[in-house]
Amino acid sequence: MALEKITTSRSFGGVQGVYKHASAATGTDMSFSVYVPEHEAGARLPVVWYLSGLTCTHANVTEKGEFRRVCAERGLIFVAPDTSPRGEGVADDAAGAYDFGLGAGFYVDATQEPFVPHYRMWTYVTQELPALIAEQFPADMDRQSIMGHSMGGHGALTIGLSFPDRFRAVSAFSPIVAPSQVPWGQRALAGYLGDAVAAWRKHDAVALIEDGARVTDLLIDQGEADTFLTEQLRPHLLEEACAAAGILLTLRLQPGYDHSYYFISTFMADHLRWHADRLAIQKG
């Protein structure tokens, strides 16, 4: 698979890169960023996936996420994909809404026109991009974990719950935990997947858990001053589902924090250390 380097810069001893490739999954060029810490020649490093929220590209967390220091300390590769296909011929919301269409792929494979041909972020993030990362970077694909923010928290939870053997740690910042039950998610899932709500359940973390999906534990940070908290995020729905399912959820409500990267960057180190601890466990 061909990979085009957009930029690379040394940072915290490693290399922060931004790359572009022609995606078969989306039928578009896709950009993403990868941080590779300094490492011994021939070493293979664990991979932390970070899925971003509405309106974001790879750039938001890459510039504002403050993840490189701990990734360098703990030897973690950090991958940040884009949030939707982009470019000529890619459908967008007719009115240009921020929460649907471009920048709002919701980590699903669309079944509804006009989104079918390009909006295949599930396949892109779970199959195509991992294969590219495995091929092009010094990645140990037996040691992966996943995190995300808001819509990307939804993506991290649903993907983590769907591939429990692949991801050793799953965490999120202010995730959409039950898209079927909130306006952002209802809009997106109906738009991409149609009105038959049965098809939504595998893209809804709470529904996945209700339907039997399991991980050992989850870490979630949520700002209490987040303006989306009560209408769109509703972490208590995940709390109830985890309690019923026996999933150990660490849900930290952070007083005074909002939905921004000022919040994410504050707790990024905690999440990365939580991931690194789980990624360091030797498995037989």
Next chain:
Amino acid sequence: MALEKITTSRSFGGVQGVYKHASAATGTDMSFSVYVPEHEAGARLPVVWYLSGLTCTHANVTEKGEFRRVCAERGLIFVAPDTSPRGEGVADDAAGAYDFGLGAGFYVDATQEPFVPHYRMWTYVTQELPALIAEQFPADMDRQSIMGHSMGGHGALTIGLSFPDRFRAVSAFSPIVAPSQVPWGQRALAGYLGDAVAAWRKHDAVALIEDGARVTDLLIDQGEADTFLTEQLRPHLLEEACAAAGILLTLRLQPGYDHSYYFISTFMADHLRWHADRLAIQKG
């Protein structure tokens, strides 16, 4: 002095704010950011000034600088001004060059038309904004330090050398150390101050030291892969001036690092700790 709050967000336990005010010095509205860490009621905290480089506003370091963690740990207020006046009626380079005019105030008070009325960044950064910070924030103005990047490194060095009793620490990332001797600086100093080079010397760190300005010590980080290194930055000129003057310069050439915030953020914690150590010293 009236201050308009643009945004505030909790971050690393403190508050990252962006503010706007009507500046008497520049005759324009000016924006800046201030991070205030969590502190006891009534406490007064030391102030670190950060001056930004060409094309920047307050936002670049605020979003990408990764300074809040150490500021929170060490109890430092962090102030980031804009790099030039902006708005209707503010002259710009006729051809819209990135290195002169808007975003390129060079921390001088212009004496040349059409820049005279608004380009008064020296007065703004050394007089007006400090008075506003002292009035509006829990700042201990007896404990200040200054740092900057590139053009802002030039600003930090020239201001630090000009007010040695005000700033207890002076440091820079990839500074323009001798603007009189390099294209960026020659263009700007001629444009703002005119062709009489005698007027440039108090805005040139190397010339200031040659003319007798002194500080105890300086910390400078410079990326060796910085594309501006040999033509615009030339840190060895400062090294020679400091050696001749008996100023203890710690100049760290960092292999592989470029001019970007990926470089700055890597070494920001080192600089802040260096500042914090000097700001913590009790003076009689």
